[in-house]
Amino acid sequence: MKLSLIVAVAVLALAHGSFAQDATDLQKIGQYFEEMKNKMTQDLTEFMRSQDLTSQAQSLQTQLEPLASQVQEQLKTVAASVEEQIKPMAASVQAQIQPMVTEFQKQMETIFQQLTEQAKAIGN
Template sequence: MKFSLIVAVVVLALAQGSFAQEAFNLDNLSQYFEDLRNRMPQDLGEIIRNPDLVNQARTFLEERKAQLEPLATQVQEQLRAASTNVEEQLKPLATQLQPMFENLQRQVEAMVQKMREQAAAIGN
């Protein structure tokens, strides 16, 4: 689509070429660019509304979608397999770490209890 727009701009510039050759003085040159600037939105709008261009863009997008869908499915399957693999590796680790976390939790609770008792003893 970018290529079509570039071609359209070049065609517009070439169509205006005869006028550009006559625009040697600064006033004519600035008027030329002002006219070109004013006409560009209209001309580009006409190009963009061209049914052939719209159909080409639609065809291009449909072809790319058809090309990318199998790739997306493949990536999804690989991610699913990787996720399963990571989960299978982490389950035994989690099982091994669970008793350690429970022991740590008991130790922290015992320290907190001891600090409460010491704080109560100091407070009395």
């Protein structure tokens, strides 16, 4: 009887030990599923945010395209107006500067010719 009692206690101790191991395994599995749930929630939230940003960007682009076209047309008009005003001024400035440029060119040619003559005289 004592032997059977000792065997029964040993079997109960072993069974209890294996149940404790099972509880630890269950806890690990529960923690794994909790981490997986949190990761999936985070990934889904980020995906939804990125989708929202994409749709907002498309909406903003749709709203700004007509405005960009208007600004482009206005800039073309302003550029044409500025060009019309600058062309006569540029022609006037060129007409005033051209005689000075011609005179400067003549002076440089004279100086170059004198230097060439001096170089020939030194070489002889």
